[in-house]
Amino acid sequence: MRSDPADYELVAPGSLQAVVSLLAEQAGAWLPIAGGTDVMVQYAAGTLSARKLVSLWNLPELRRIEVSENEIQIGAGGTYTNLRQHEILEREFPLLTSAARWTGGIANQNRGTLGGNIANASPAADSLPALLVYEAELILVSARGERRVRYGDFHTGYKKTLLAADELIRTICLSRRFVEYLSYSRKVGARNAQAISKVCIAALGRVNQGVVEDVRIALGSVAPVPLRLSQTEHVVKGQHVGPALMQRARETAIEEIRPIDDIRSTPAYRAAVSGNLVTEFLEKLAANETKA
Amino acid sequence: MNTSHAQCEVSLTVNGQPATVRAYPMERLLDVLRHQLGLTGAKEGCGEGECGSCSVLMDGALVNSCLVPILQAQGANIVTIEGLAQGSRLHKLQQAFLECGGAQCGICTPGMILAACHLLDKCPTPTLEEIREGLAGNLCRCTGYTQICEAVVQAAECGQGNKQ
Numbered sequence: 371m372r373s374d375p376a377d378y379e380l381v382a383p384g385s386l387q388a389v390v391s392l393l394a395e396q397a398g399a400w401l402p403i404a405g406g407t408d409v410m411v412q413y414a415a416g417t418l419s420a421r422k423l424v425s426l427w428n429l430p431e432l433r434r435i436e437v438s439e440n441e442i443q444i445g446a447g448g449t450y451t452n453l454r455q456h457e458i459l460e461r462e463f464p465l466l467t468s469a470a471r472w473t474g475g476i477a478n479q480n481r482g483t484l485g486g487n488i489a490n491a492s493p494a495a496d497s498l499p500a501l502l503v504y505e506a507e508l509i510l511v512s513a514r515g516e517r518r519v520r521y522g523d524f525h526t527g528y529k530k531t532l533l534a535a536d537e538l539i540r541t542i543c544l545s546r547r548f549v550e551y552l553s554y555s556r557k558v559g560a561r562n563a564q565a566i567s568k569v570c571i572a573a574l575g576r577v578n579q580g581v582v583e584d585v586r587i588a589l590g591s592v593a594p595v596p597l598r599l600s601q602t603e604h605v606v607k608g609q610h611v612g613p614a615l616m617q618r619a620r621e622t623a624i625e626e627i628r629p630i631d632d633i634r635s636t637p638a639y640r641a642a643v644s645g646n647l648v649t650e651f652l653e654k655l656a657a658n659e660t661k662a
Numbered sequence: 663m664n665t666s667h668a669q670c671e672v673s674l675t676v677n678g679q680p681a682t683v684r685a686y687p688m689e690r691l692l693d694v695l696r697h698q699l700g701l702t703g704a705k706e707g708c709g710e711g712e713c714g715s716c717s718v719l720m721d722g723a724l725v726n727s728c729l730v731p732i733l734q735a736q737g738a739n740i741v742t743i744e745g746l747a748q749g750s751r752l753h754k755l756q757q758a759f760l761e762c763g764g765a766q767c768g769i770c771t772p773g774m775i776l777a778a779c780h781l782l783d784k785c786p787t788p789t790l791e792e793i794r795e796g797l798a799g800n801l802c803r804c805t806g807y808t809q810i811c812e813a814v815v816q817a818a819e820c821g822q823g824n825k826q
Contacts, residue, residue: 372709375686379667380733382687403731410729411710413688423688427734451723475799476777478711480723481730 373413382425386432386511389424390538394513398535400424404432404447405481407474408490432485432540435459440546443509446485446539450474450497453484463544465500465555465572472496472557485539488521491529491595494634496557498596499572499588504548509541516540528594551576551584552658554651558643560634567591568635571647575655582606582615582655587648592627592640601626602648611656619652620645674738676701677745687733691725692716694732695742703743703772707801714800717773718742724780726799743772746779755779755817764813766805774800778814787818 380403383389393400401420403409404427412418426432432447437458444453450470453459460467473496474482487495488508506521513536521542524532533539551574559565570590576583585606587599602622609615629640673682676699683698695701695718704727707713711726718727719741746753755775758764765771774797781788781796788796793814794807802810 373688375688375690376667378686378688380687380731382733382736406729406731406734407711410690410731414709414728423731425731425734474711475714476780476796477714477717477724477726477799478729481725 373416373418378413378418378421378423380423380425382427384429386429386538386540389426389429390511390513390536392424393536393538402426402489402538404483404486405449405478407478407482408486408492426483426485426538432483442544442546444484444542444544446488446541447483448485450479450482450484451476454479462546462549463500463504465503465553465574466497466544468555469497469500469557469570469572484542488524488542489531489533489539491525491531493528493593493595493597494566494570494591495596496567496570496590499570499590500555501542502588502596502598503572503574503586504544505586507543507545508539509543510534510537511540512537518543522598525595548574552655554654556647556650558647566634569629569640569643569647571644571651573648573651575651577611577655577658580610580612580656582609582611585655587623587651589623589627589644589647591634592629592644594628597627599623599626599648606652611652616649616652620649623648670733672732672736674735674740676740677742683732685732687731689732690728691718691720691730691732691735691740692727694735695727695740701742701744705769705772707769712799712801713770714773714777715770717776717800719776719780722780722783724777724799741776743775746775753779754820755782755813758813758817758820759810762813762816763809764805767803770800770802770805774802774810778817781814782818788814790815 400422403423432445434445436443450473453470454467487497501521507518508521509516509518554573557567557570559567573587575585585603589597602619605622606619624641624645627644629637669684670687671684683694685694695704704718705715707715709728711729716727720738755778777797777800793811
């Protein structure tokens with residue numbers, strides 16, 4: 371049943387510091403809302419349990435994308451459109467900008483934010499495997515101060531994260547060290563536009579004379595959290611890329627994932643597709659083809 | 663719920679005119695436009711940001727007005743389908759939709775035209791692929807996308823960007 375707006379409080383304190391102070395006063399009482407592309411859907415469906423919301427939309431401190439010699443810092447309130455339009459991100463982090471391109475339609479890309487996508491913690495989110503393979507780090511902020519954590523440690527279980535009740539994601543940090551890598555990403559869903567993924571992949575690799583020097587693979591929608599395939603990477607790294615390795619990588623990936631049966635797909639289908647995607651990535655790596 | 667929270671005052675510009683509304687802060691921009699301002703062009707389809715029939719422009723960006731709490735539209739410049747024509751003179755996209763048969767039942771049309779308007783603003787001479795991407799968040803169940811895309815092509819050909 372649809373929610374009654376009279377039952378909800380929404381405030382827009384207008385600065386990051388004011389939001390953080392509010393969260394500190396009553397930790398856990400306030401739900402942050404940025405572009406609303408997740409929260410307003412729950413609100414419309416009558417399933418939003420929070421009754422007090424605090425707006426992060428258009429906070430200038432969260433909208434900046436800052437580029438330094440070794441790192442790009444993306445404000446958590448940056449939208450998918452902001453990501454798509456950023457030339458350096460497009461050039462150096464194509465897995466992230468391509469995920470931004472296929473997340474929802476244009477209207478949702480204009481409102482959905484990278485920080486919101488991370489905090490919402492859906493295992494099906496398209497941008498999260500990219501952040502895993504780029505080994506992003508997050509700066510979390512609260513009235514107690516800031517801390518910097520590895521994004522790879524952020525999701526601790528289904529919809530569970532490292533965020534404390536009084537904390538916000540302030541910045542997503544990307545180290546500029548993947549320019550020379552081949553990148554591969556693909557979304558498998560019922561249709562290209564709008565559909566939530568059945569499985570999605572982001573992967574990076576570097577091959578020298580047929581040997582895989584370095585590799586990073588992450589999948590979405592195959593586990594309670596966005597999943598880095600560490601065991602598969604271990605099997606592949608340092609090996610000659612060929613049919614035998616592809617078969618072993620495929621088998622390891624299928625063992626490593628924990629897909630569920632839901633409205634979008636079955637475990638068997640997700641396992642088969644995951645194996646196919648890992649194989650296709652290695653084929654591209656072998657052929658030195660790149661695709662983002 | 664027993665607690666009823668306070669309404670707030672929100673000032674915004676709608677189709678070039680200043681407007682001030684009193685509303686609960688979580689009221690949807692869509693409902694304020696339709697019920698308080700009498701602008702019924704934006705339609706409610708899915709109510710969850712997937713169909714695009716409630717699309718409007720907010721500070722020049724296409725948004726689904728069903729997903730915008732009115733408080734977040736404080737100070738914003740909103741353009742709805744009612745704001746495109748100049749008097750009796752249709753916007754070139756409206757004209758092209760008429761001429762190409764780009765509207766049948768009309769439910770998706772306001773959102774479709776605003777999405778096309780947003781596209782031509784960013785990309786005055788789009789390829790067919792760019793048109794499809796620009797309109798991918800707007801679903802049509804009866805007209806058919808072929809005529810809709812043709813209308814956008816025609817509008818793009820008859821002038822630079824959104825200029826009339």
